[in-house]
Amino acid sequence: MSTRVHITGMGIISAIGDSVEETFLSLSECRTGIAKINHLQTLHKNEFVCGEVKHSNEELNKMAGTALFNRTTVLGLMAVQEALKNAEITNIKEARTGFISSTTVAGMCHSELVYKDFFEKKSNENFIDSHFSGISTNEIAAHLGIDAYVTTISTACSSAANAVMLGARLIKNNILDRVVVGGVDALSKFTLNGFNTLMILDTEWCKPFDENRKGLNLGEGAAFLVLESEDQVKKYDKKTLAFLSGYGNANDAYHQTASSPEGHGAFLAMQKALQVAGFDARKIDYINAHGTGTPNNDSSEGIAMQTIFENKVPKFSSTKAYTGHTLAAAAGIEAVISILSIQHNMIFPCLNRLEQMKDLQITPVTTLEKNVDLKHVMSNSFGFGGNCSTLIFSKN
Amino acid sequence: MGAYINSLSCISHHNTISEDFFFEETPALPSSNFLFVTAPVYKDYIPANTIRRTSHILKMGISAGLMCLRNAGEEKIDAIITGTAMGCYEDTDKFLRSIDDNDERMLAPTSFIQSTHNTVAGQIALLTKCHGYNFTYVHQNLSFEYALLDALLLLKEGEAQTILVGGVDELIPPLCELFERAGHIKKTEDLRHPIWDSKTNGYVAGEGATFFNLSAKANEKSIAKISGIKTIQKITDAKDLLENSNSFLKKIGLTKQDVSLVLSGINGDSEKDNRLKEFNTQIGLPIAYFKHLCGEYFTASGFALWLASKIIQKQSVPTCVFPNSIVPQNIKHLLIVNQFNDQYYSLICVSQC
Amino acid sequence: MSIYIIQKTYNTYTVYKMEVQEIVTSLKSQIVEQLNLEEIKPEDIDTDAPLFGTGLGLDSIDALELIVLLEKNYNVKIEDPKESKAIFASVKTMAEYIAAHTK
Numbered sequence: 001m002s003t004r005v006h007i008t009g010m011g012i013i014s015a016i017g018d019s020v021e022e023t024f025l026s027l028s029e030c031r032t033g034i035a036k037i038n039h040l041q042t043l044h045k046n047e048f049v050c051g052e053v054k055h056s057n058e059e060l061n062k063m064a065g066t067a068l069f070n071r072t073t074v075l076g077l078m079a080v081q082e083a084l085k086n087a088e089i090t091n092i093k094e095a096r097t098g099f100i101s102s103t104t105v106a107g108m109c110h111s112e113l114v115y116k117d118f119f120e121k122k123s124n125e126n127f128i129d130s131h132f133s134g135i136s137t138n139e140i141a142a143h144l145g146i147d148a149y150v151t152t153i154s155t156a157c158s159s160a161a162n163a164v165m166l167g168a169r170l171i172k173n174n175i176l177d178r179v180v181v182g183g184v185d186a187l188s189k190f191t192l193n194g195f196n197t198l199m200i201l202d203t204e205w206c207k208p209f210d211e212n213r214k215g216l217n218l219g220e221g222a223a224f225l226v227l228e229s230e231d232q233v234k235k236y237d238k239k240t241l242a243f244l245s246g247y248g249n250a251n252d253a254y255h256q257t258a259s260s261p262e263g264h265g266a267f268l269a270m271q272k273a274l275q276v277a278g279f280d281a282r283k284i285d286y287i288n289a290h291g292t293g294t295p296n297n298d299s300s301e302g303i304a305m306q307t308i309f310e311n312k313v314p315k316f317s318s319t320k321a322y323t324g325h326t327l328a329a330a331a332g333i334e335a336v337i338s339i340l341s342i343q344h345n346m347i348f349p350c351l352n353r354l355e356q357m358k359d360l361q362i363t364p365v366t367t368l369e370k371n372v373d374l375k376h377v378m379s380n381s382f383g384f385g386g387n388c389s390t391l392i393f394s395k396n
Numbered sequence: 397m398g399a400y401i402n403s404l405s406c407i408s409h410h411n412t413i414s415e416d417f418f419f420e421e422t423p424a425l426p427s428s429n430f431l432f433v434t435a436p437v438y439k440d441y442i443p444a445n446t447i448r449r450t451s452h453i454l455k456m457g458i459s460a461g462l463m464c465l466r467n468a469g470e471e472k473i474d475a476i477i478t479g480t481a482m483g484c485y486e487d488t489d490k491f492l493r494s495i496d497d498n499d500e501r502m503l504a505p506t507s508f509i510q511s512t513h514n515t516v517a518g519q520i521a522l523l524t525k526c527h528g529y530n531f532t533y534v535h536q537n538l539s540f541e542y543a544l545l546d547a548l549l550l551l552k553e554g555e556a557q558t559i560l561v562g563g564v565d566e567l568i569p570p571l572c573e574l575f576e577r578a579g580h581i582k583k584t585e586d587l588r589h590p591i592w593d594s595k596t597n598g599y600v601a602g603e604g605a606t607f608f609n610l611s612a613k614a615n616e617k618s619i620a621k622i623s624g625i626k627t628i629q630k631i632t633d634a635k636d637l638l639e640n641s642n643s644f645l646k647k648i649g650l651t652k653q654d655v656s657l658v659l660s661g662i663n664g665d666s667e668k669d670n671r672l673k674e675f676n677t678q679i680g681l682p683i684a685y686f687k688h689l690c691g692e693y694f695t696a697s698g699f700a701l702w703l704a705s706k707i708i709q710k711q712s713v714p715t716c717v718f719p720n721s722i723v724p725q726n727i728k729h730l731l732i733v734n735q736f737n738d739q740y741y742s743l744i745c746v747s748q749c
Numbered sequence: 750m751s752i753y754i755i756q757k758t759y760n761t762y763t764v765y766k767m768e769v770q771e772i773v774t775s776l777k778s779q780i781v782e783q784l785n786l787e788e789i790k791p792e793d794i795d796t797d798a799p800l801f802g803t804g805l806g807l808d809s810i811d812a813l814e815l816i817v818l819l820e821k822n823y824n825v826k827i828e829d830p831k832e833s834k835a836i837f838a839s840v841k842t843m844a845e846y847i848a849a850h851t852k
Contacts, residue, residue: 043500106534137535150629151542154512156514189495193495199813249531254522256509256510268527384514385518386521387518444788445808448785505813506810
């Protein structure tokens, strides 16, 4: 188990761009993608702001060159296609290639439109072929000819991080040569209303790590990385964008949805990731925090960071004020953002953050920083069910 | 890459919650085309404060998980991995309907909170205070297999000493209607023939929760060994499945001759079972069946693993499972061959310790 | 004049007290139903006892359910979940809040 895990490609679509390039432009120009709801049909349309992908389903299918995929599948496919192109993979079968996707609500974006009529009016418009989680993964895998190892993970908001982690382990254990890993979630009435019942949505632009933060803004999107083994990279003379040097998953085991006040699960996940990376916390140059903007998360995560870094917390920010909270896709999207940070020597700021949190000693980066040498970047993602995951990306 | 099963639990249509039960008087024909579970006394496992708001799948999954731990005489576990294709469907259905019924206003949060697929794994972690690795796989009829594969990998990596792995899916009225109207369900009048002799379409639907306590090393409690698992995304024909099986067995150091029995995922849909039936005739091994006992559901392979482990432990094959008169003796290795809808096949080899 | 005010205030207080008592009774059954407290009878709930932590041992998810209950059954909206801790201290404080916020 000695091979390093190389990241050779990435693909992304979210509220701040349809590609890695567009995403980088938005990030470096501090342009948020959070805006009034445009495509999602909901009675809350004028009440909440979200990080919507700026295209209708028809437009997305046209861009992807497909006809009938639902929003979740087409978003996923587009990000995977970009990642494979970025990794210069044209022949899937030339190596043992896997696909690990993740999602929280899968085909709900379609199901919720036809659900009531299906049961009450006995209408024929079904959702059995699109609703369940593994379906879009299988559709994307079939479309691209990937069949060596195809699976779907669902652990709420840490899902994509766990997909990345599993991919890395499969490579390190010589089960796969390369694997496409990440996550996708499309906005739905189900999640918008769901989070609203928890009273953790902000009706205005969210303010991660701000004393007066009121909650999160939901987002949508997809992001995937291509992970390859050292042998594979050498064999095909691939360029490496970054390395996945550490990863860790732990459970807070405190409450179904809330994080423990001291962020115990978060602490354990970060600790595990550092152990796997084989270096000290002091080596981390920047943390892309989970930072949803909810009173509970930012406090809990901040305290966990102070604990593990023993009050020498490196620079950190949350980029969710750019993209919104994209649920299963979040860790994938933030993985891409972390790698862009490394590649471009930039730290993308915690937008809309004005006032220091009284219960933290630490302050996030609030303006764009350039010419910062980021050797190791940590990315956190924490989900319902106490599921806490951390990834570490390295330049060399 | 293998693992030892140190304890197990099964909530299914039959009385599998009872330690002594092993299908002694169970008929070979299913009683209905929807096989709902025989439940344990849930409050023996789940605290009152939790049970009051848990849905059907949560009751099943949490109880089966805790039952498995109790059977192992353990309270602590290093990691929890579950597989569920449909997740918490009852809560999903409840919340979805309430959205429309109430025009997206004044919605109650509990069913949304519990609709996430990793709620079973999360709740077990909460109740056992397990801070370890916690994953949930949601990949159609390979959900349980991928949970098992992950567990085996975790043991191999030395990242956990004991792992609780489970497969769970529920069957509730809206799903019964969904499957029936999609043309999946066998008609009641077609239940007269055993599923392995079926000439009609449709399967008998089921539900269940099965959990296993796994470790890398055997101990005095070990019941059976998982020698290997393989998932197959696509087969071209029965011969392809046969070749896959042969190469799978070879990889784990076995040949067909070492396998005493095949536990086949025939579900009674004569059209979709076709290629698996052909495989069954070509493999030249005794064939047993399980889906007439547990019904067809995405994580039915969990029930198959439970049954296989029990067969290995007891060295006895229930009559209702094996239609032939010559019962295999000295069962050292057993091969589970499963599929759903003639797609996404899986192979699990279960062996004596 | 001042005697009249005291008199009127006393009458309003008596009426107010009765409303609270009626609300307390209805609330108890509604709480049992909304929170699925299967083993508990409404009449067994102590009006003044803490609802959270000790007493009935409710948690933050229940608090959200009670917020929905208030809006649905009494048209009383709680905008900030942080306020709910004081409001839901006991059945009595809940009833008083409802009485004070409905016409």
